[in-house]
Amino acid sequence: MRRSELEHAIRAATEIIKQDAVFIIGSQSILGSFSEDELPEEATMSEEVDIAPMHDDDAESLATELDAVIGELSQFHETHGFYVQGVGKDTAVLPSGWTDRLVKLSNDNTKGRTGLCLEPHDLCVAKLIAGRPKDHLFVGAVLKHGMVSAEVICDRLQTVENDNLRRDRALSWVQSSFFS
Template sequence: MRTSVEIDAYPVNAREWEAANPDAEASEEISVLFGYLSDFHTAHGFYIDGVDETTACLPPDWRERAVSRTVHSHGRMVTAVAPATNDLIVSKLHPLREKDRSFILACHQARPLDIDLIRRLFVETAPNDQAQAAATAFLDTLK
């Protein structure tokens, strides 16, 4: 679960920042400053990918289960919000790439998942028929 050297980041104030900086996109700015092979990546051994609100397909009420931490650094305050594990799994069921399968399997091995809950949360994201079939088949292997 912790093998990835990538963190996705979407600033809650992205649209306001973009309105003040019309020639820039917040996700691209994050990727340039903190992304793959950046000075940040070289210095810290991980990188941050800028994403937007369409990157992850999360259940409608995911924020109610999310974990938030506020950090004060260099005179600024940043609040990091991380979706709950079940919500991350739901988002990974949509593309269901090999790395997504590996993440879900690692989660399940660390602590058995509530498959029925994950199925319910997944349905709340209104997946297309192909994603629904693939997710169902994959979740059936976890029982």
């Protein structure tokens, strides 16, 4: 995925849900901090943008609407080669203070609307807590390319609450992979 595609996703999502800003929760939030030319290939492979409305009801109706209109297998997906996965803002397990570190992506390509992207270390924490093979590949790539610090990721992992088992697994993975 390219930053221009993320900007397009922000523009489309905000128009559909009639809000000026959205959270970018998944891996492509890295494009708020780095361009695709700076990133390793493993960090831009996804054709999915996880977007959470700033304000949604308990049933996540707006997230569901994003899925229906610009989600996987939609006309938007077929036309543009990427799609939006509508999610709730609590979908990702994130470290304390993550909202204070959001990276704003707003420019002419977003029509002045804003994508609030996860800061790269916070994104890595969320990916490691999810713990899927593709998440380890993503985090490993941005660590190896010096885009994030293993020490900062470990510090932030320590602040994750309510999921000690996955937090401890994530810490162990980082420590064994990058501190040996």
